Amino acid sequence: xxxxxxLIMAGSLVVASVMAQPxxxxxxxxxxxxxxxxxxxxxxxxxxxxxxxxxKKMGNVGFLANATMYQYPxxxxxxxxxxxxxxxxxxxxxxxxxxxxxxxxxxxxxxxxDIISPKDLGEFLLRDFDEIRTGVTxxxxxxxxxxxxxxxxxxxxxxxxxxxxxxxxWSRTPSFDLPVTIDYSQKEVRGKLENSEAFLKFxxxxxxxxxxxxxxxxxDDDPTMHISPVMEEGNPQPLxxxxxxxxxxxxxxxxxxxTEIKGFVVRGEGAYYTGKQFxxxxxxxxxxxxxxxxxxxxxxxxxxxxxxETRLSTQFIQRAILDYDDTIVQDEMDNMMTFLxxxxxxxxxxxxxxxxxxxxxFEDALIRPTxxxxxxxxxxxxxxxxxxxxxxxxxxxxxxxxxxYYDENDMxxxxxxxxx
Amino acid sequence: xxxxxxxMVFLLFAGLLFAQEMTxxxxxxxxxxxxxxxxxxxxxxxxxxxxRGDQRIREIKQFLKEMGDMDxxxxxxxxxxxxxNTSFMNWSYAxxxxxxxxxxxxxxxxxxKRISSDSKSDYFMGSDFTYDDLGDRHPSQDTxxxxxxxxxxxxxxxxxxxxxxxxxYMYSRTVTWVVKDKWIGLKKExxxxxxxxxxxxxLKEYKEFGDVIIxxxxxxxxxxxxxxxxxxxxxxxxxxxxxxxxxxERMMKRGF
Numbered sequence: 001x002x003x004x005x006x007l008i009m010a011g012s013l014v015v016a017s018v019m020a021q022p023x024x025x026x027x028x029x030x031x032x033x034x035x036x037x038x039x040x041x042x043x044x045x046x047x048x049x050x051x052x053x054x055x056k057k058m059g060n061v062g063f064l065a066n067a068t069m070y071q072y073p074x075x076x077x078x079x080x081x082x083x084x085x086x087x088x089x090x091x092x093x094x095x096x097x098x099x100x101x102x103x104x105x106x107x108x109x110x111x112x113x114d115i116i117s118p119k120d121l122g123e124f125l126l127r128d129f130d131e132i133r134t135g136v137t138x139x140x141x142x143x144x145x146x147x148x149x150x151x152x153x154x155x156x157x158x159x160x161x162x163x164x165x166x167x168x169x170w171s172r173t174p175s176f177d178l179p180v181t182i183d184y185s186q187k188e189v190r191g192k193l194e195n196s197e198a199f200l201k202f203x204x205x206x207x208x209x210x211x212x213x214x215x216x217x218x219x220d221d222d223p224t225m226h227i228s229p230v231m232e233e234g235n236p237q238p239l240x241x242x243x244x245x246x247x248x249x250x251x252x253x254x255x256x257x258x259t260e261i262k263g264f265v266v267r268g269e270g271a272y273y274t275g276k277q278f279x280x281x282x283x284x285x286x287x288x289x290x291x292x293x294x295x296x297x298x299x300x301x302x303x304x305x306x307x308x309e310t311r312l313s314t315q316f317i318q319r320a321i322l323d324y325d326d327t328i329v330q331d332e333m334d335n336m337m338t339f340l341x342x343x344x345x346x347x348x349x350x351x352x353x354x355x356x357x358x359x360x361x362f363e364d365a366l367i368r369p370t371x372x373x374x375x376x377x378x379x380x381x382x383x384x385x386x387x388x389x390x391x392x393x394x395x396x397x398x399x400x401x402x403x404x405y406y407d408e409n410d411m412x413x414x415x416x417x418x419x420x
Numbered sequence: 421x422x423x424x425x426x427x428m429v430f431l432l433f434a435g436l437l438f439a440q441e442m443t444x445x446x447x448x449x450x451x452x453x454x455x456x457x458x459x460x461x462x463x464x465x466x467x468x469x470x471x472r473g474d475q476r477i478r479e480i481k482q483f484l485k486e487m488g489d490m491d492x493x494x495x496x497x498x499x500x501x502x503x504x505n506t507s508f509m510n511w512s513y514a515x516x517x518x519x520x521x522x523x524x525x526x527x528x529x530x531x532x533k534r535i536s537s538d539s540k541s542d543y544f545m546g547s548d549f550t551y552d553d554l555g556d557r558h559p560s561q562d563t564x565x566x567x568x569x570x571x572x573x574x575x576x577x578x579x580x581x582x583x584x585x586x587x588x589y590m591y592s593r594t595v596t597w598v599v600k601d602k603w604i605g606l607k608k609e610x611x612x613x614x615x616x617x618x619x620x621x622x623l624k625e626y627k628e629f630g631d632v633i634i635x636x637x638x639x640x641x642x643x644x645x646x647x648x649x650x651x652x653x654x655x656x657x658x659x660x661x662x663x664x665x666x667x668x669e670r671m672m673k674r675g676f
Contacts, residue, residue: 026504057675094670103530130528147668205669207511207521210534260519263538306539347468347647348546377476377500419501 027052027420034386034413036169044169044411045123046073062087068131083135094142099135102153104201104214106256106267109338109357110317112298113214113254113271116153116199118221120162124170124406125357125366126386134162147206153199157191160247161221169409174225174399176287179240181230186246189219208259214271215253223247224277227289241289250275263305267315270299280327288329295322302338313340330400335360349374357403363391364404382415444564444580447598452559454603457632457658459485464495464653466547471646476500478545481676485662489514491556492667496676507672510537516558525672532669541590547649548619548640550590561585567595572607576600591618602626604633618644629658 028051034044048071056063063086070078085098105113109125117133125132138155164170189195199216223245229238254271273296280290302315315338324332337360342353356367370384390397390404397405442450466478479498484491490513497506505527512520520537540552562582570577577597584591592615597606608621625637634656641648665671 026501028501089674094674101530105531106533128528130530142670144665144668144670146665149670203669205523205532207513210523210532258534260521260534260536263519263536265534265536267534304536306536306542309539309542344546347470347543374502378502380502417502419504 022056024055024057025052025420026055028417029420030415030417032413032415034411036408037385037410037412038408044409045413047071057087060089062089066135081135092144094140094144096140096142097138099137100140101133101135102138102140103133104199104212104256105269106210106212106258107269107300107302107317108313108315108340109355110300110315110336112269112300112317113212113252113256115216115218115221115252115271116155116197118159118161122162122164122168122170124164126368134159148202148204151199151201151203153197153201155197155199155218156193158189158195158197158219158247160187160189160219160223170406172399172405174288175396176241178229178238181240181242183242183244186226186244187223189247195219209257210259211255211257213253213255215251217249217251219247220250220276221247224291225279226291227279227287229285229289238285241287248275248277265304267302267304268300270297272297278321279329280325281329283327290327292325292328294324294328296320297322309343311340311342314338331361333361336402359402359404362398362401362404364401364407365389366403366406378419380415380417380419382417383413384415385412386410442566442578444566444582445559447566447578447580447603448559448562448564448582448596450603451598451605452556455632456634457629459483459659459662460634461655461657461660461662462634462653463655464651466545467650467652468547469648469650476546478547483662483666483676485664485667487664494667494671505675507675509667509672511667512556516560520555523669523672525669530673532672547651548642548647549649549651552590553621553640562594569600570597572597575606577606602633604635612644616644618642624650627656629656632658634658 030049032045032047032049036042036044049068051066051068054065064083065081066083068080068082070080072078081099083098083100085096085100088095102116103114104116107114111119117136119132120127120134136155136159137157138153141152143150166173197216197218199214199218201212201214203212204210224247226244226246228242228244230240230242232239250273252271252273254269256267256269258265258267260266276294276296277291278294279288280292281288282290296319298319300315300317302313304311304313306312317336317338319334321328321330321332337358338356339358340353340355342351344351351372353370354368356365358365365388367387367389368384370382372380372382374380387410388403388406390401390407392398392401392404397407399405461483464480464482466480468476468478477499481496481498482493484493490511493510495508497503507525509523510520522535522537523532524535525532540555541550543550544554562584565581567579567581570579577599580596580598581593582596583593590613592611592613594608594610596608598604599606604623604626606623610618610620612618619640619642621638621640623635623638626633626635634653636653636656637650639648639650
C-alpha cells in the first residue's frame with residue numbers, strides 16, 4: 001500500500017512539474033484533392049486535415065500529444081490520436097511511455113527493420129511518411145553509453161496494419177473462382193502478457209559509420225489468410241472457400257548501417273525473419289489454399305549523393321524466401337528499386353521531386369512527381385501525380401503485382417498546407 | 421585558450437594583434453587561429469530579403485564545442501513552422517583531408533539520417549550563405565596576397581586577395597578587408613567562376629568576451645540577384661562548459 005501511495009505521489013509530482021510550464025502548440029491545416037485520371041475522373045481523395053501537436057518539456061520530464069482530424073465531404077470527422085506519451089529523462093537513460101511512433105532502420109520508404117509502429121495502408125503507400133505509420137502504446141527505454149544506445153521496446157498489446165476498406169480503390173483482394181466467405185473470428189490477437197511484443201536494439205554513431213543491431217519477437221503485421229474449402233458430403237468438389245485472416249508470431253534479427261564514402265552516403269539494412277506463413281498451391285486442386293512456414297531474408301543497399309545542387313538517391317531491395325518450395329505463390333526472390341531526384345530553386349522556396357518504386361519481378365512501378373512552392377513561410381502549395389505502371393497485359397492484374405495492381409488508379413492531386 | 425572553428429562566417433572576421441610585414445597567408449592564418457573560446461551557445465536569426473524587400477525569417481538555436489582535433493556543432497531549427505524541431509549536427513576535423521560528418525534529424529520521419537557533406541556550394545536554408553561560407557576554410561586552400569592597406573571610416577585594414585588552389589572551387593577569388601588592430605574582417609567580396617562580382621559580406625556588429633571576439637551581425641548581399649541575408653546572433657554565451665553529450669543523436673531527437 002505504501003508503495004502504491006509513493007508511486008501515486010511520484011506520478012503527481014511528475015504531472016505537476018509538467019503542468020507548471022506553458023504548453024507548446026504546433027501543427028498544420030491541409031486541404032487535399034486528388035482526381036483519378038482514368039475515364040471515371042472520380043475523386044481519389046477529397047480531404048481536409050487538421051493536425052495539432054501539444055508539447056511540454058520541463059527539466060527531466062516531458063509530454064506530447066499529437067492528434068489529427070480528417071474531414072471528408074458528407075462524412076463524419078475521423079479522429080486519430082497519433083501519439084500521446086510522457087518522457088522521463090535521466091542522466092544516461094530516457095523512458096517514454098504511451099502511444100508513440102517508433103522508427104528504426106536506414107531505409108527510405110521501405111519497411112525492413114522499421115516494423116515496430118504499425119502502418120496505415122488505407123491509401124496504399126501514398127500518405128505522407130508521418131501519416132503512414134500509426135502510434136502504438138508501448139514502453140521505450142533508451143540507455144546511453146557515449147554515442148551508443150541500447151533501446152528496449154515493449155508493446156503490451158498488438159496492433160495490426162490498417163488495411164483499406166473493402167470498398168476502397170486501394171483494397172487488394174485475392175480472386176477465386178469459387179464463392180468466398182471471410183471469417184474474422186480469429187483475426188484479433190487477445191491483449192495479454194504472452195501476446196505482447198518486445199524489441200531490442202543496439203546502435204552507434206561515429207565518424208566512420210552509424211549502425212544498428214536489432215532483434216524482436218512480434219506478430220506479423222499482415223494477417224495470413226487461412227483458406228479452407230467448403231465441402232458438401234458426397235460432393236468431391238468444394239462449394240466455396242472460407243478465408244480466415246489470422247496473425248502469426250514472427251521473430252527477427254537484423255541491422256542497418258550508414259556511412260559516407262567520398263561524397264556518397266552508403267546505406268544498408270537487412271533482417272532475417274522466422275515463422276512467416278506463405279501461400280502455396282494445393283497439389284490436389286492447384287488452388288492457393290495451402291500455407292508453408294518459411295524463413296526469409298529482407299535487405300536493401302542504397303546510396304545518396306549530390307550532382308551539383310540536385311540530390312539523388314537509389315535503393316535496391318530484395319526479399320528472398322529461404323528453403324523455397326515451388327508451390328509457394330510468391331517468387332523466391334522479390335526485387336525492387338527506388339529512385340529519388342530532388343532539387344530546390346528560388347532560395348529553396350520551389351522544390352521539384354521525383355520518387356519512384358520499381359518492381360523488377362513484374363516490371364511494374366509507382367512514379368510520384370511533385371512540385372511544391374512555399375507561398376510564404378509555413379504556407380505550401382503542392383501539386384503531384386501518382387502514376388502506376390504495369391508491363392503485364394493480363395486481366396485482372398495479379399495480386400502479387402505491388403504497383404501494377406493499381407494500374408487504373410493513376411491520379412493527380414493538389415495540396416495546400418499551412419504549418420504553425 | 422583553445423579555439424572553436426565555428427561554421428559561422430563571423431569567425432573569418434576576427435584576429436590577433438600581429439607583427440608588421442605579414443604576408444597574406446600570415447594574416448589569414450592569424451584570423452583562422454584566433455581564440456574563440458571552448459564552446460558557444462547562441463540564437464541565430466536569419467532574415468532573407470528578396471529584391472522586392474519581402475522578408476522571410478529563420479530562427480535557429482545552436483551549440484558549438486571544440487573537442488581536441490574536432491569541432492562539433494548542433495543546430496535546432498525553431499522557425500519557420502514547417503521545419504520546426506528539425507536538427508542538424510556537424511563534426512568537422514582539423515585534418516584538411518577529412519570531410520565533415522553531418523546528420524539531420526527530420527521530425528516527420530522521426531529518425532536521424534547521415535547526409536553527404538559534399539555539397540559545400542549549396543546555399544544554407546535558402547540564404548545567401550553557402551555551407552562553405554559558413555565553414556572554416558583553411559587558409560592553406562588558397563593563395564593569399566596583400567593587395568593594399570586601406571582605411572574605411574577611420575578603421576585601418578589590410579586588403580587580402582585569396583585565390584583558390586582548386587580551380588573547380590565555386591569562387592574564382594575573394595577579397596577580405598581585415599581590421600589591423602582587431603583583426604576582424606570588415607567586409608569580404610566574392611567573385612564567381614566567371615570572375616564577375618557576385619556578393620558582398622559586411623560586418624555590422626561584434627562583441628568582445630574577454631579576449632574572444634564574436635561577430636554578432638553580418639549581412640551578405642548578392643549583387644547579381646539583388647537579394648540579401650542578414651545573420652544576427654543573440655543571447656551569446658561563451659565557455660559555459662557544454663557537455664559532450666549535447667552533440668549526440670539523443671539530443672538531436674530530444675531538442676535543446
